[in-house]
Amino acid sequence: QQQVKQSPQSLIVQKGGISIINCAYENTAFDYFPWYQQFPGKGPALLIAIRPDVSEKKEGRFTISFNKSAKQFSLHIMDSQPGDSATYFCAARKTPGGYQKVTFGTGTKLQVIP
Amino acid sequence: SAVISQKPSRDICQRGTSLTIQCQVDSQVTMMFWYRQQPGQSLTLIATANQGSEATYESGFVIDKFPISRPNLTFSTLTVSNMSPEDSSIYLCSVVKQGPEVGEQYFGPGTRLTVT
Numbered sequence A: 001q002q003q004v005k006q007s008p009q010s011l012i013v014q015k016g017g018i019s020i021i022n023c024a025y026e027n028t029a030f031d032y033f034p035w036y037q038q039f040p041g042k043g044p045a046l047l048i049a050i051r052p053d054v055s056e057k058k059e060g061r062f063t064i065s066f067n068k069s070a071k072q073f074s075l076h077i078m079d080s081q082p083g084d085s086a087t088y089f090c091a092a093r094k095t096p097g098g099y100q101k102v103t104f105g106t107g108t109k110l111q112v113i114p
Numbered sequence B: 001s002a003v004i005s006q007k008p009s010r011d012i013c014q015r016g017t018s019l020t021i022q023c024q025v026d027s028q029v030t031m032m033f034w035y036r037q038q039p040g041q042s043l044t045l046i047a048t049a050n051q052g053s054e055a056t057y058e059s060g061f062v063i064d065k066f067p068i069s070r071p072n073l074t075f076s077t078l079t080v081s082n083m084s085p086e087d088s089s090i091y092l093c094s095v096v097k098q099g100p101e102v103g104e105q106y107f108g109p110g111t112r113l114t115v116t
Helices: none
Strands: A004-007 A010-014 A019-025 A033-038 A045-050 A056-059 A062-067 A072-077 A086-092 A108-113 B004-007 B010-013 B019-025 B031-037 B044-049 B068-072 B075-080 B089-097 B104-107 B111-115
Touching: A004 A086, A010 A019, A019 A086, A019 A108, A033 A062, A033 B104, A045 A056, A045 A062, A045 A072, A045 B104, A072 A086, B004 B089, B019 B031, B019 B089, B031 B075, B044 B068, B044 B075, B075 B089
Parallel strands: A010 A108, B010 B111
Antiparallel strands: A004 A019, A019 A072, A033 A045, A033 A086, A056 A062, A062 A072, A086 A108, B004 B019, B019 B075, B031 B044, B031 B089, B068 B075, B089 B104, B089 B111
16 A cells, blocks of 8 residues: 556657656555656656645646546656656655655656657 | 765675765755665665664664664764675665655765675
């Protein structure tokens, strides 16, 4: 029940296209859903996060869509650029009562080709 | 955000030896963690570093193999003891800073360890 399932495992998108990465969770107690971006040889960087009281959050070209009833959330990268080529991890955790451990997805390796 | 530095950035070690990894944060943080990430894999939590007390280890990780110290609110060390090739991995320090609503979690650049 603690798993976060992420798909696809890898993704190739043409420059200018839309990259979509999907995640699904089981634990309804999760109430904070961050996305991390990791470039080769670097640590994961917090990209964008959402709480389940909103269905969408947008920051620049990055948008999280959240479907509470389906227990799914997704990352959309609009106008994808070669510089977006990285591995993306979704994550989930509970926040009430102080910090709770975060559960990470398995990662999606995105390659944006010119 | 938080600026996290780790030393060393990478190392190649012989089996049977130990390596201590340092993590320094630019400001006081509520919580510090150590993760392991094997090539092409997701992140696995090793332990929570507790200031002034013993670390809290996750299932499958033990203090004798991964001793951790956290003497203050900005610094922690992780030692990988009696190393074997299976310990070859990236080790990541992570911190949580309490924000107005929820603590955001940040990661250091990682230490790439190769055991020969």
